[in-house]
Amino acid sequence: MVKESAKQNQQTLFIQHFDNEKNRFLSHYLSQMNGYAQARRVLTELTPDQVIEEVKKANIRGRGGAGFPMGMKWSFIPKNSEKPKYLVCNADESEPGTCKDRQIITYTPHVLIEGLLIGSYAIGCKHAYVYIRGEYVRETKILNEAIDEAYAKGFLGKKIFGTDYSLDITVHRGAGAYICGEETGLLNSLEGKRGEPRVKPPFPAISGAFSCPTAVNNVESIANVPHIMSMGGEAFAKLGKIDKSGGTRLISLSGHVKRPGVYEMQAGSLTLRQIIEELGGGILDDKKLKAVIPGGSSSPILTADEIDVVYDVEPLGKIGTMMGSAAIMVINEDTDLVKLLLRITKFYAHESCGQCTPCREGCHWMESILHKLIHGEAKVTDLDLLIDVAGNIGGKTLCALGDAAAMPVQSFLKKFRPEFEAYIKGQKRYA
Amino acid sequence: MEKHLSSKFYEAMKRLEPRYPNKKALILPALHQAQSEFGWLPKEVLAEIGEYIGVHAAQIREVASFYTMYNLKPVGKTHLKICTNVACCLRGADDLMDFAEKKLGIKCGETTPDGKFTLSEEECLGACTTAPAMMANDDYVENLDINRLNEYIEGVRHG
Numbered sequence: 111m112v113k114e115s116a117k118q119n120q121q122t123l124f125i126q127h128f129d130n131e132k133n134r135f136l137s138h139y140l141s142q143m144n145g146y147a148q149a150r151r152v153l154t155e156l157t158p159d160q161v162i163e164e165v166k167k168a169n170i171r172g173r174g175g176a177g178f179p180m181g182m183k184w185s186f187i188p189k190n191s192e193k194p195k196y197l198v199c200n201a202d203e204s205e206p207g208t209c210k211d212r213q214i215i216t217y218t219p220h221v222l223i224e225g226l227l228i229g230s231y232a233i234g235c236k237h238a239y240v241y242i243r244g245e246y247v248r249e250t251k252i253l254n255e256a257i258d259e260a261y262a263k264g265f266l267g268k269k270i271f272g273t274d275y276s277l278d279i280t281v282h283r284g285a286g287a288y289i290c291g292e293e294t295g296l297l298n299s300l301e302g303k304r305g306e307p308r309v310k311p312p313f314p315a316i317s318g319a320f321s322c323p324t325a326v327n328n329v330e331s332i333a334n335v336p337h338i339m340s341m342g343g344e345a346f347a348k349l350g351k352i353d354k355s356g357g358t359r360l361i362s363l364s365g366h367v368k369r370p371g372v373y374e375m376q377a378g379s380l381t382l383r384q385i386i387e388e389l390g391g392g393i394l395d396d397k398k399l400k401a402v403i404p405g406g407s408s409s410p411i412l413t414a415d416e417i418d419v420v421y422d423v424e425p426l427g428k429i430g431t432m433m434g435s436a437a438i439m440v441i442n443e444d445t446d447l448v449k450l451l452l453r454i455t456k457f458y459a460h461e462s463c464g465q466c467t468p469c470r471e472g473c474h475w476m477e478s479i480l481h482k483l484i485h486g487e488a489k490v491t492d493l494d495l496l497i498d499v500a501g502n503i504g505g506k507t508l509c510a511l512g513d514a515a516a517m518p519v520q521s522f523l524k525k526f527r528p529e530f531e532a533y534i535k536g537q538k539r540y541a
Numbered sequence: 542m543e544k545h546l547s548s549k550f551y552e553a554m555k556r557l558e559p560r561y562p563n564k565k566a567l568i569l570p571a572l573h574q575a576q577s578e579f580g581w582l583p584k585e586v587l588a589e590i591g592e593y594i595g596v597h598a599a600q601i602r603e604v605a606s607f608y609t610m611y612n613l614k615p616v617g618k619t620h621l622k623i624c625t626n627v628a629c630c631l632r633g634a635d636d637l638m639d640f641a642e643k644k645l646g647i648k649c650g651e652t653t654p655d656g657k658f659t660l661s662e663e664e665c666l667g668a669c670t671t672a673p674a675m676m677a678n679d680d681y682v683e684n685l686d687i688n689r690l691n692e693y694i695e696g697v698r699h700g
Contacts, residue, residue: 194562206626206665237560244573244610245666247679280560283573285608288664302568302594304607320562364628364669371670407627407665437669439627453630457664463607 121349122374123337123358128217134252136259139220146220146263148339149227150271161232165335167343169356174200174291174328175406175435176510177423186315187233187323196324197235198300199226199332201242201249202284202291205406206457207437210360211329213372215242215249218333219256223279225335227265230277233325237278241296244285253281288461292509293326294318295463306463307509330360352378352422361385361421365403365440366394378422382412385421386440398443401526405434407454408514410521411447431521447529449540451522452480458515469512472503476519483533484540493530497523545586546593550574554593564594568604572611581612609664617652617659619697622676625662628669633686637673638662640687644694657698 127133127143139145152161166181187195199222203211214222222240230238242250257279260266268276287305289295294308297319318324334357338346347356355377364370368391375385382404386392393399399414404421410431412419419425423433441450459473479496482488496519504516523530532538553574557567571590576582582605588598605611623641625634642648645658652659668674671683675690682693 203667204665207628207669208665209667209669209671212667243667244608245676245681248681278560280557282566283569285569285572286610286664287608299569300566302565302604304604306607320566362669364672365631370672403627439631439669441631445631450627450630453625454627457626460664 120375120379121358123334124214124218124221124360125372125374128213128372131217133217134219134256136220136256136263139218143218143221144340146224146227146265148336149224149231149265152228152339153231153271153273153275158232158234161228161339164343165232165338168334168338168346169343169350169354170331170334170338170346171355171423172328173330173334173360173435175205177433180327180331183315183327184229184233184325186313187325188316189234191323193322194237194320195233195235196319196322197226197230197233197238198293198297198319198324198326199238199240199329200291200293200296200326201240201246201329202296203243203246203329203435204288204291205408205435205437206454207362207364207403207406207439208435209362209364210372210436212246212249213360214329214333215246215253219253220260221333221336222253222329223256223260223266225332226279227270227277228335228339229325229327229332231275233323235325236276237280239300239319240279240281241290241300242281242283243290244283246283250281250283257281287463288457289463289509289511292511295509296326297324304463306465307511309508350377352420352424354424355422359422359436361389362435362437363390363440364438366397366399366442366445367440368392368394375421378420378425380421382417382419382421382438385438386417390440393440393442395442399440400443400445401441401447403437403439403441403518405432406437407439407457408510408517409434410517411525413525446538447522447526448480448484448533448538451518452477452484454518455480455515458511462511462515466507466512468503468506469515472499472512473515475499476515483530486533486536486539488534490531490534493523493527493534542589542592543585544589545579545583546575546589547578550578551593565596568594568596568601569608572601572605572608576611580618581615615652618657620659620661620676620678621694622661622663622666624664624666624668624672624674624676626665628665629673632672634673637675637685637687637690640690641694644691658694 170180171177226238284290290299290305295305299305314324350356361373373389402412455477459477462469462473464470500516500519503512587601591598591601673685674683
């Protein structure tokens with residue numbers, strides 16, 4: 111019997127609107143969600159600094175993966191720069207396992223647009239961009255339709271709400287490259303280049319899109335802004351049940367659970383076990399749990415007895431893994447982890463942009479060792495070689511893709527080494 | 542130079558021009574628009590985009606070749622892209638790929654001789670909670686199993 115208790119006690123901001131596709135229309139947003147009321151209040155009554163202060167009080171961490179405090183990110187944008195400033199929304203959503211931003215855009219695109227309007231006003235941006243992954247063709251159409259609705263009502267364009275403030279929003283489609291989720295790769299792609307990450311510093315806050323000061327924020331982060339302004343930063347912070355994490359978190363729960371789906375919880379209010387058992391309904395076909403990838407495919411894997419951990423940034427960090435984009439992938443007892451690691455490594459090898467030698471060469475090298483392994487052609491020293499190669503990628507590249515590729519290899523081998531050795535001893539063969 | 546791209550392409554670009562601080566930022570939108578007209582990006586089209594943007598054709602190719610969605614070779618009328626990344630893999634994506642290869646009589650990465658289907662392996666589509674999933678041209682097909690995939694292919698064949 112599935113326990114519903116965890117669900118019922120949760121205060122949520124998003125998922126109650128994820129049930130009806132008609133919610134995406136402006137008429138619904140205005141009549142049922144008090145839409146654009148906060149943007150109107152912000153533009154007519156508050157200064158940009160007051161908005162940034164409120165967002166700082168909200169303790170909202172970025173929802174894209176790195177978890178950087180959002181208010182602080184906005185405060186880095188220089189106020190006196192004569193250059194244009196840009197707010198860029200990262201809707202690339204490409205970390206394997208993650209599919210929450212797609213829900214926000216599909217069901218409540220106007221929350222995102224209102225967030226963009228408030229955020230752009232706060233940092234002094236006149237033209238915001240949404241960089242959306244190319245595969246999201248339908249979501250791009252939905253978002254563009256919502257933007258058109260907002261222009262028609264005067265919520266975008268010139269002299270919004272009768273003020274002197276003007277804003278345009280343009281949706282820019284990617285074209286199938288994981289690395290464009292990395293913010294400087296994304297900016298290069300926006301500028302019409304290959305999506306290769308940049309050398310930092312300078313950071314985007316100083317020199318980002320088109321060499322101008324730029325804040326890059328995830329869809330869910332920006333969509334939280336109208337909620338922060340409506341309930342107040344302090345109340346938003348208190349939604350989180352753990353220090354430094356305000357608000358709620360959208361979780362993408364996939365793999366071997368009975369009820370995969372996008373769920374929402376107050377930050378830090380549930381353990382990984384509660385999420386899997388109470389929200390996800392337990393393991394599919396009542397099999398035994400073997401492992402969990404807790405924060406997108408790059409996050410270090412956990413064993414079945416490590417899941418009594420509060421699902422948030424610090425508690426997961428303490429046990430050597432990470433929350434990332436809050437994408438939980440649940441793995442049952444029948445799964446071949448060697449094969450799964452090969453699949454993950456193949457992904458990073460495919461997506462490495464090729465700029466940095468350790469990542470370009472190392473990812474393919476790891477893939478080829480794992481390939482040898484599952485075909486019974488590896489020696490026991492190859493496992494040490496694998497760990498050595500991973501150790502020589504992590505921390506030695508311009509962007510985090512190198513770490514993302516190294517962490518699964520290191521953690522799978524550390525926690526499930528006997529499965530790898532079984533292939534070497536010939537106890538297991540690739541079917 | 543002979544023009545290949547339609548007036549619709551140039552009108553779409555005209556509308557987008559004021560939305561970016563420079564013309565180079567139009568390279569990705571231009572490639573998408575051109576591909577929607579031809580299904581892929583022939584050399585002459587890349588050159589024409591270069592001429593419109595004001596950069597050498599090689600620079601357009603350099604950008605286009607970075608992104609997997611731009612087809613630098615012709616593809617079949619229906620391009621099936623089956624996600625085989627972690628979440629889909631845990632839910633049986635490998636079996637779907639095997640089935641599709643047998644059903645279509647081609648290997649992953651190939652096009653059927655009648656030009657109806659191209660079969661590809663896709664990285665994570667962001668449909669992990671409705672896995673396994675695939676794209677068929679611009680559309681997502683989710684919660685797949687072998688029966689649904691079979692029906693889908695049959696539907697395209699006879700549709």
